[in-house]
Amino acid sequence: MSLLGNDEFAVVMFSASHIRGAVFSRNKNTLTLSRHAEEAIENSDTSAVWRRVLSRINCSKSMPLFISGSFKGGIFFQTRSVELPVAEQRSSVELELSRHLITIPKDYRLQIMSSDCDDDKVLVNAYIFPAESIGVAAEALSGCNRQTDGFIYPLMACQAGDPTFYNAEIEPGFCFSSGQWRPFADGESWQQAQKYWAEIFSDLFTLPADLNINAFLPVLLVARLVTRRDYNAKKAGLPVLPDNLRPKRIKRQIQLTVTLVITLIALLIWGAFGTWNSSRAEYTKLRDEIKKLSGETVRMQNNARRLNRTNKERSKIVSLKTAEYDVLAFLAAFSSLLPSNVSVNNFRFNESGVDIAMASTAENLDLARILKPMSTWKISQLQQRQNRGGSGTSINLKLVPDTGKVTKKGRRR
Secondary structure, three states, X not given: OOEOOEOEEEEEEEOXXXXXXXXXXXXXXXXXXXXXXXXXXXXOOHHHHHHHHHHHOOOOOOOOEEEEOOOOOOEEEEEEEOOOOHHHHHHHHHHOHHHHOOOOOOOEEEEEEEEXXXXXXXXXXXXXXXXXXXXXXXXXXXXXXXXXXEEOOHHHHOOOOOOOEOOOOOOOOEEEEOOEEEEOOOOHHHHHHHHHHHHHHHHHEEOOOOOOXXXXXXXXXXXXXXXXXXXXXXXXXXXXXXXXHOOOHHHHHHHHHHHHHHHHHHHHHHHHHHHHHHHHHHHHHHHHHHHHHHHHHHHHHHHHHHHHHHHHHHHHHHOOOOOOOOHHHHHHHHHHHOOOOEEEEEEEEOOOOEEEEEXXXXXXXXXXXXXXXXXXXXXXXXEEEEOOOOOOEEEEEEEEEOOOOOOOOOOOO
């Protein structure tokens, strides 16, 4: 059992003469009474005795704590009934109070717990006491600044077939046997009952050797009830203490759970926002890089196209066939003969000769005379026309090698 999320819980029994407490712990499938202590009240402050006992068993405020005992004016009885929900079972028991009590308190608290029987009905344990009797336990708890997970009368854990129960501090002079209260007679039957109780609790718990089972019998009974598998399903009939004496353990767990869920959601949102913001920054950076690279690509494409055109022109020049004549010598000779008022707009070598486009400010230009010193070339075509407005002359000239004066390698005979 992991009670309320803890592997340990404490049970403290109070009476007019003693305070006894024990801590039970679970290790895997073994329940162990790990620590126990008892203090006599005598003339001491009751709250101080409570504090000493809780300190000796090392019961922290976070550990579930159950108290047990007998309130003044309280009466325990049993009845058999069909199995009902807790609220309806309580109403059924209240209808039978007049059969078990001489007088019913005006303001009372009723504690019930059902357990299975041999027949089709259930055994209902009931404990009724005046509400004002709670003041004794409330004062002791307040004095040591503690709260309790609940008050449980010891015989709430009573089951069909249990041996005789007797504890002088709980019900002095009386024992509970076979569903009835009887005057206690300390004899062989009680000694046999003690052996049965020792066997029962030795099977349930690992007990220390120095434990007085008879003195701690109420503590062990409450522990047996709390560790029952169906305890959580049937504990709704046990609460009898006011809310201020009980810790808001479940409420705090719910609040803590809600807080953790909200924190988790906030962390998820924060993480998602951080991821989105990081992705957005990365996207913006990549977009700028793409834009920059796109511009660089366009620039390189333009340069490539320009270089391609240049290479094409250069390829044309490199691959140009000029009949194996010395081009540089021709250009040097041609440019040296042209007068200053003539400009060359374009010229092109080909296999048959050279095509030249020129412009001149002179109206009558005698190119045959001007180019006469170029004896290895002759004029194949010559077109001259006046520009509109008489501002100059456009000339298209074609020169071809003079085969009569040039050898195949461009030398004079």
